[in-house]
Amino acid sequence: MRNTLAIAANETRRIFVSPLAWAVLGVTQLIFGYIFAGAVVQYVRNSDMADQAVGVSDYVGSGLYGSATIILLLILPLMTMRLFSEERKSGTLTLLFSAPVTLVEIVLGKFLGVMVFVLAIIGLLALMPASLLPVVNLDLGRLAAGLLGLLLLTMAFASCGLFISSLTREPTIAAVGSFAALLVIWLLKMPASFDSPFAPVFDYLSLISHYQDLISGLFDSSDVVYYLLFTALFLWLTVLRLDMERN
């Protein structure tokens, strides 16, 4: 546990001293702010419909968090690409392999390290609708479900990116690879709409279908379990991959 935290702390430090992290934070913040402001303006323009069909939490919150998933899908591969591939390329992986730590601790540490960065993004996303609190009644439960969904979704993104990063020594290949893998799993939603006996399977496997419940304020434990299993699976695959590397 202590080793995991030490590795995580170091990972977070290295992420936050890199210009990439700040560039990503700045750019995403700009985009999120643009979407948020746009949603607020549109809601105000249609204020005659306000609080009848669609509430402000729904319109602003869900609109923002819904588009956030796509942006996070784009940026998380960039944040996870370096985790193992760069360490392998620069030879620093040896430091971890020769230290008295287990592979599970290494993988969990790296995962937690990158999740701290993701939490910063999610925290900023939480603050945007919260800025409306003094003037509007917000459905906090609904927003919380959306944020929880974002957290679970990014955990899945990060674990998949971590695994792909452990496969290669080129960070760019890791980024392209994890983006492709995530997009394909996401787009399983497509065959799910066809009329076939496997449609429910595809629907269950798709990354995004479980998010739709959460974003509409519906907390279903099976959705939570899906993301946790997804994350655990890829973290476990990463441990196996690193073990293979020594053999």
Added chain:
Amino acid sequence: MASDNILIEARGLTRRFGPNVAVADLSLKLAQGEILGLLGPNGAGKSTTMKMLTGNLAPTEGEVFIKGQSLRDDAVLAKQQLGYLPEQPPVYPELTVDEYLRYCAGLHGIASKARAAAVDSAKRDCGLSDVGRRVIGNLSKGFQQRVGLAQAIIHRPPVVVLDEPTVGLDPIQIREIRTLIRELGRVHSVILSSHILPEIQAVCGRVMIVNRGRLVYDAAIDAHLGNPKLIVGFARAPGSNELAEMQGVLSAETLDDRRFRLSLDPAHDPRDAIVALAVQRGWGLQELRLEAKTLEEIFVELTSGDVQPLMRNAA
């Protein structure tokens, strides 16, 4: 040589990469206070051996024990006793020296209270005290190498494995690092690899030569220098029996009609007597020199061409 306190032991290490055998049946034992030099041409399997000794690479066959603890059975416990500097120093260029060393100290299980002291002493030992706040990526290659070395010794491990520790250093730094390795060797066991033969000769107590994955030589460093031969040449050569009868000469071997190679008794140096006798009997002394086999000669002899593996155990 003390054999009671074995700190690292490898038994029958073999590593195959597909059909290629990188290291074959390599065994070694290292006691506390020993410095072992690992020599070999490029691609001989030095780095592979070191990776196996430090748990970075699983051996195909064989096992490594560190302080009696099997690296395979309980890697974490065994690795606590180990410091490793790989060929490429494993440093994060974006961190400062202090940040990096603090992290390494934590990684090796040094309690947070003792961490600052450990970082300070490692920096002092490696001459890094003035650059603690600098970013590693901005330091020169030599300094990065020192940071790598500081990382390997920060937890004062009983076994230190150094893969070419003086690469990229200037002559003064090389001397400092050698002094440091010698100091480390008093209390720890050190294994180091190098291409530089004088370096091995200056630092190590024992030397192993690896060629094509096999151990071809294993001896104490002074073993091969211990029994020098004497080459003598005369204008009017005496019979070889005349030389062999002299005190201090064990045997005389005729090289050509004027030159001989004499095996010497280390207790009596016959050189003075040979000169006196040559003058007295009018042999016309032309040549008189010690022929010591240097490490370099042994190295070249063992690693060039197809030489049958020659094992010598002087321990």
